[in-house]
Amino acid sequence: MTRPRILQIGSLAGSPGADTRMREQYEVIELWKAGDRQACLQSAADVEVIVTTAGHGCKREVIESLPNLKVICSWGVGYDSIDLEAAREKGVLLTNTPDVLNDCVADEAWGLLIACARGIAHADRHVRANNWEGKRGPLPLGTRVSGKKLGIVGLGRIGLAIAKRGTGFDMNIRYHNRTPRNDVTYQYMNSLEELASWSDFLIIATVGGSGTQALIDRSVLKALGPNGIVVNIARGSVIDETAMVELLASGELGGAGLDVFDKEPRVPDELKKMDQVVLMPHVASATTETRKAMTDLVLANVEAYFSGKPLLTPVSNS
Missing domain, CATH: 3.40.50.720 (NAD(P)-binding Rossmann-like Domain)
Known part of the structure; x- marks a missing residue:
């Protein structure tokens, strides 16, 4: 046949x-x-x-x-x-x-968030370089995750899985979508800047494409602020990458956990040098x-x- x-x-x-x-x-x-x-x-x-x-x-x-x-x-x-x-x-x-990939992508979003907040990747490099044994200064203090404010951009299937995990950390959760959902109890924020300004952590889980190109722009990232952390498991194009790098370098943005990049597999060299940034090679579903x-x-x-x-x-x- x-x-x-x-x-x-x-x-x-x-x-x-x-x-x-x-x-x-x-x-x-x-x-x-x-x-x-x-x-x-x-x-x-x-x-x-x-x-x-x-x-x-x-x-x-x-x-x-x-x-x-x-x-x-x-x-x-x-x-x-x-x-x-x-x-x-x-x-x-x-x-x-x-x-079929909702849970694993949501898991990695949380892995990136915790790794950034607690400086896990930085601490790992510190130990591997024998800096701990050599007593080369204390590491910067991390940021508590439990009980904080979590903003989610894109409350679709993956966004909902991310939010569900946030409730286990006793977090206050708000979100931004193209339109509000009537089947969730999380508070809707009409403005991305207002959501970012309110959030301690901002996770990007929206779709890619021309409709969301640079949706998370300089103003949104600045609103997140010097203590805020952005996590992106959506598409690199959704964030204004140039603005993000500049704000991280200046300290106007606190940290970033990134699985995706605008011109991947090329990753800006500046990001590779930043201890407050955790980088993954677009592998959120890779289990x-x-x-x-x-x-x-x-x-x-x-x-x-x-x-x-x-x-x-x-x-x-x-």
């Missing part, structure tokens, strides 16, 4: 064994390995399904090169790297992998359990399409 053909934009290397599982079930055209990209796309004219990731995305040229394309199945929750307008013009559906669940969901969406069943996690592209 002939296996359905799919086009895979890039490797699912973040999930060990995922590429092998894909090849076992489908005839996979591996675009990232093609020496002649255009010839590869031409050979895939009959393909109805694309598999990609939030990192690899899917550009207009790919979508327009596949006349029979019906579905793009993306490994990851974000889809700002996929040309939604091109997909909409061709009536191409999109799926992603929500919910064995979550990455397997993400791959399972991508494959389930592909299977649903070829079986004539409803897609499991369609993304609205209206």
Whole structure:
């Protein structure tokens, strides 16, 4: 029996064994390995399904090169790297992998928050460099986390998981969204500056894309202040990175825990030198359990399409 053909934009290397599982079930055209990209796309004219990731995305040229394309199945929750307008013009559906990564992303947000507040990364470097044994001065005092004020930008699935953890730390929690939610007890703040000014810690969990470009700008970061800590597990583009670096350097912003960056994998050198900053390489969902669940969901969406069943996690592209 002939296996359905799919086009895979890039490797699912973040999930060990995922590429092998894909090849076992489908005839996979591996675009990232093609020496002649255009010839590869031409050979895939009959393909109805694309598999990609939030990192690899899917550009207009790919979508327009596949006349029979019906579905793009993306490994990851974000889809700002996929040309939604091109997909909409061709009536191409999109799926992603929500919910299965909520807990691990929320866990890392809290890991970054605590690491910044208590200077864990700085202290680790201090010990590794034998500065403790050499009695080279005391470390700066950390900041208490329990009982503080937590602001969340983007109270979606992940934002809610972050807030839930905050209640375990007896925190006062407020949030900012495009619109208030009527199904939560957390207080809504209409102004980002007011939320930042009120907060001890500000966690960014909103979507990426043009609509949130530099949403957390200089004024918001200044409002957070010299004792405030910003944590970003959303997209690097959501924060004005230049302003953030300058404010951290001047002491007008207290600290930052960052899993994402504006031009990743490039990270501003200034951030690497700052002890009040904790850096991670965009790995908030990188646990064995979550990455397997993400791959399972991508494959389930592909299977649903070829079986004539409803897609499991369609993304609205209206």
